[in-house]
Amino acid sequence: MKKILFIASTLSHIENFHIPYLKRFKDLGHSVHVMGKLNNKSEILYADKIISVPFEKSMFSLKNFYLSLKIAKIINKNNYDIIIIHTSLAAFFARLGIILCLKKPRLVVNTVHGYLFDYNSSFFKKHIMILAEKLTKCVTNVIIVMNSSDYDIAKKYKLYKDNLYLINGMGIDPDSFPSISSKCKVALRNSHNFSEKDFILIYVAEFSKRKNQKFLINSMNKLISEGFSNIKLLFLGDGQFLDELKLYTQSLSINDNVFFAGYTKDTCTYYQMSDICVSSSRIEGLPFNIMEAMSVGLPIVASKVKGHIDLVIPNENGFLFNYNNIDEFCSYIKNIYKSTDLQYRMHIKSIELSKKYSLDSVLSNTVRIILNEYDLHL
Incomplete structure (x- = not known):
């Protein structure tokens, strides 16, 4: 039995x-142990x-540097065989902790959900981030990335000790995001106060600078001014800029075309009643919102940035x-409309x-990579 x-x-x-x-x-x-900042629930399924x-x-944050010392003590005490790290912030400070460990794990895997920089990032930001990765490379046996751009970055700067892998994200459950008939789509719209004649764009994302929702609101203003008054924009999510963008939408007098549905776990229903999935993000890893929308069968119109370019084939399942x-x-948008x-x-x-x-395909492949790497490090 391994301790992970x-x-x-x-x-x-x-x-x-x-x-x-975990399962x-x-x-x-x-x-299996899990580590991170507590959420509202005290229990996580399958975590020992x-x-x-x-x-x-x-x-x-100075506190995060202090937490690296705490992490080192926890790892020394528990004597883990494999550590699998997710999210950029935790990846850096956890690996600092591993550097300080007396009893280092046999295998450390950094799962990159998306480097927070690309080749178009500012010189300062890009090089600070690369420096952080290089500082912790000495305890990073394996890097797993989710898009071709991050693969090229990790390979170019050799941000790992042993091996680098590209996977197709963490996996989505297609049964949870099925396509539906036109009749069911109309029924869903009626239940959410939308018309059969509406043409709905959907964006599921946290309201942040990176996700760039203001761009979509300005785009809607342009489409409405050109006479496309039945095109509607539906936002799902919450975040720092939500209230500010609601006020901005009001200032443009396009409240009848832009809807803020808030945060919900039932994203599938909203995908199913929409016509196009859109994304205006500055940078991505391999976004779940687009993969889920694709499973439902939506065309995608997304910014031409890393993460998106791995999912959208121009003029086939959408446009960049x-x-x-x-x-x-x-x-x-008008072409598809x-x-x-x-x-x-x-x-199709x-x-x-x-x-x-x-999920079935991706999960099995990722678990196999990790266990095979562990065997190589025996």
Whole structure:
């Protein structure tokens, strides 16, 4: 039996994305511990032990550096065989802790959900982030990335000791995001006060600077001014800029076309009653919102940035627009809006492409990589 530790900046991250992985390791007979900032729940399924580490959301927090010492003590005490790290902040400070350990684990895996920089980032930000990765490379046996851009970054700067792998995300459950008939779609719309004639764009994301929702609101203002008054924009999520963007929408007098549904776990219902999934993000890992929308069968119109370019094949399951280019974005929306043939073709292609991101396929492959790497380090 191996003792395995999962680390993330928040335990809610583990709860939202990694429960199937905890279960698989438990089913294989291993002991599983989880570490991160506590969420509202005190229990996480399949975790033998929950370790509270109150990370602060800052790479420059002195408290986080102190927490690295605490992490080192915990690891020394528990004598882990494998440590699997998620989220950029936790990855840095946890690996600092591992550097300080007397009893280092046999295998450390850094699972990169998306480096917070790319080749277009500012010189300062990019090099600070790369320096942080290089400082902790000495205890990073394996890096697992989720998009081709991050693979190129990790390989170019050799941010790992032994091996580098590219996987298709953490996996989505296609049964939880099925396509539905036109009749069911109309019924869903009626139950949520939308019309059959509405053409709905959906964006599921936290309201943050990186997710760039203001761009979509400005794009809607342009589309409405051009006469496309039945195009509606539906936001799901909460976050720092939610209230500010509600007020901004009111200032443009487009409240009848932009809707803020708030945070919900029932995203599938909203995908199913929509026509296009959109994303205006500055940078991504391999976004669940787009994979889930593809499984439902939505065309995708997304910014041409890392993470998106791995999921969207232009003119097949959607379009990619240059970041912050409103004219290009609106042009693609109008192309899909005007062509039922294009909508159907992209619907079929999205479903087809989504299958390679299924949980069954991705989970088995990722667990196999980790256990094979452990065997190599015996």
